[in-house]
Amino acid sequence: LDSSPWWRSAVIYQVYPRSFADGDGDGIGDVAGIRSRLDHLAALGVDAIWFSPWYPSPMADAGYDVADHRDIDPVFGTLAEVEALITEAHALGVRTIVDVVPNHCSEAHPWFRAALTGGPDAPERELFWFRPGRGPDGDLPPTDWTGEFGGPTWTRTTDPDGTPGDWYLHLFAPQQPDFNWDHPQVRAEFEDILRFWFDRGVDGIRIDSAGLLVKDGTLPEVHPDRPHPFHDRDGVHDIYRAWRRIADSYPGGRALVGEVWLPDRQRFANYLRPDELHTAFNFDFLGCAWDAAALRESIDGTLGAHAPVDAPATWVLSNHDVTRHVTRYGRADTRFSFAAKREGIPTDLELGTRRARAAALLSLALPGAAYVYQGEELGLWEVEDIPHALRQDPMWERSGRVDPGRDGCRVPLPWQGDAPPFGFSPDGAAAVPWLPQPTDWKDRTVRAQTGDPHSMLELYRAALALRRVESALGDGTLTWLPASPRVLAFAREPGFACLVNLGAEAVALPAYDRVLLASGPLHDDRLPPDTAVWLRTRPT
Numbered sequence: 001l002d003s004s005p006w007w008r009s010a011v012i013y014q015v016y017p018r019s020f021a022d023g024d025g026d027g028i029g030d031v032a033g034i035r036s037r038l039d040h041l042a043a044l045g046v047d048a049i050w051f052s053p054w055y056p057s058p059m060a061d062a063g064y065d066v067a068d069h070r071d072i073d074p075v076f077g078t079l080a081e082v083e084a085l086i087t088e089a090h091a092l093g094v095r096t097i098v099d100v101v102p103n104h105c106s107e108a109h110p111w112f113r114a115a116l117t118g119g120p121d122a123p124e125r126e127l128f129w130f131r132p133g134r135g136p137d138g139d140l141p142p143t144d145w146t147g148e149f150g151g152p153t154w155t156r157t158t159d160p161d162g163t164p165g166d167w168y169l170h171l172f173a174p175q176q177p178d179f180n181w182d183h184p185q186v187r188a189e190f191e192d193i194l195r196f197w198f199d200r201g202v203d204g205i206r207i208d209s210a211g212l213l214v215k216d217g218t219l220p221e222v223h224p225d226r227p228h229p230f231h232d233r234d235g236v237h238d239i240y241r242a243w244r245r246i247a248d249s250y251p252g253g254r255a256l257v258g259e260v261w262l263p264d265r266q267r268f269a270n271y272l273r274p275d276e277l278h279t280a281f282n283f284d285f286l287g288c289a290w291d292a293a294a295l296r297e298s299i300d301g302t303l304g305a306h307a308p309v310d311a312p313a314t315w316v317l318s319n320h321d322v323t324r325h326v327t328r329y330g331r332a333d334t335r336f337s338f339a340a341k342r343e344g345i346p347t348d349l350e351l352g353t354r355r356a357r358a359a360a361l362l363s364l365a366l367p368g369a370a371y372v373y374q375g376e377e378l379g380l381w382e383v384e385d386i387p388h389a390l391r392q393d394p395m396w397e398r399s400g401r402v403d404p405g406r407d408g409c410r411v412p413l414p415w416q417g418d419a420p421p422f423g424f425s426p427d428g429a430a431a432v433p434w435l436p437q438p439t440d441w442k443d444r445t446v447r448a449q450t451g452d453p454h455s456m457l458e459l460y461r462a463a464l465a466l467r468r469v470e471s472a473l474g475d476g477t478l479t480w481l482p483a484s485p486r487v488l489a490f491a492r493e494p495g496f497a498c499l500v501n502l503g504a505e506a507v508a509l510p511a512y513d514r515v516l517l518a519s520g521p522l523h524d525d526r527l528p529p530d531t532a533v534w535l536r537t538r539p540t
């Protein structure tokens, strides 16, 4: 593998602690569970693990409502356990990335508690966005902004004397008040949080909702012809330049990974300038249809925007916020957007699985780093029949029960056995998994797939093993090869080519030395529909 920094070529596995593995038998995943299953990640061949939040939290948004960034919620374990996990991962040659949530905190955060209980003059209110309402009695919110989960972005408080008070801002749920990033204490606090985790040896920080931190303090309404009052404001870049200096002050180069939902590729690339973030999730590719022309445009657009800032692209197919791609790719409309999420959209899981296998080889052959969301390596599909009573994601209620929420991609993993809890919890554990696992996941368990040459798991293992020895893979450039319009064909030097047939007819393979890996059976040197292949094009 080339000598460039790890984060330019890494395959990063996302662990969603609540749903990875349950060590203490309470039906909820935890750090002990993760430690007990590190061998799975080492055998898979990942280079790093990103851990979604595990901090003390009332879990109004599954932990993305953080009350304390310097500790671990007891439901997940202890700080000492996390430090041991970091050491154990490093011993396996696997780096670690923790999630930091700077845009907002939990309503249980001590600063916010003080701001609420301290009344209108509480100094802590400067650390948030408290504002009087509009209208004669102030009973209209300060703005008519719509939140990221839908719904209004302001909630009115009640003053200690019981009278209606000011409103506070929350771009997500009311339990997630937004910090005021114009305040130096907020900036100092998060710079110290970065040092807290870098001092404990983590190799990277994933930055939640990275484009939302800075607001237009004049609180204008959203207007198409004016800069957005809280999306992608220029002021965020000062913050990330300061964070980059901190990251670069640590030996071995620690990486900053941005979660930036921003369709404008040029403005997206601003976050990746050499003195800012190292990488950012490529949601352009994630949301793209399973269509050769659309994917080609997305890939070219992404690489084109990243080159001027010399940042590696990242390739993401799924995460804990989006419908699993096995399900998306089996639908008539294979694109992903939050706005289009609905209950009961039909999907062909066999087709979705075949395409997901091909997408795995595509994303792992493209130049840059790649992400694997837990369960993706098992070919898990979205669980779309979770009983309403069990749903926990705030997006379900805040969307007026239109958006089914994100619980469906967060169902606890199936490790072994023929029935739930499929080894997610220790044998004999009293509690059931916090979300119901489909019984027909019995063929998708880690154990059922291990050693099966046709399984998704063995496909990922083979692809990641090849990626480790193939100098052509990882960071670098690609060259498109001539191919029919519904085929993606590109070369990565030296002597490597990847072809993906997104058409309905089998296509002939170009001249090649040998097949390195294919996502499905090849017929007489023809690549069937929805199948990908990695070729050695000339002897090395």
Ligand SMILES: O=C(CO[C@H]1O[C@H](CO)[C@@H](O)[C@H](O)[C@H]1O)[C@@H](O)[C@H](O)[C@H](O)CO
Pocket (backbone or CB within 6 Å): 061, 064, 065, 101, 148, 149, 172, 208, 209, 259, 261, 320, 321, 338
């Ligand atoms: O940008 C985020 C933030 O997601 C992050 O932030 C959210 C709040 O912390 C949290 O719920 C998510 O799990 C975390 O990944 C999307 O969920 C966004 O709201 C969506 O694009 C709707 O437009």
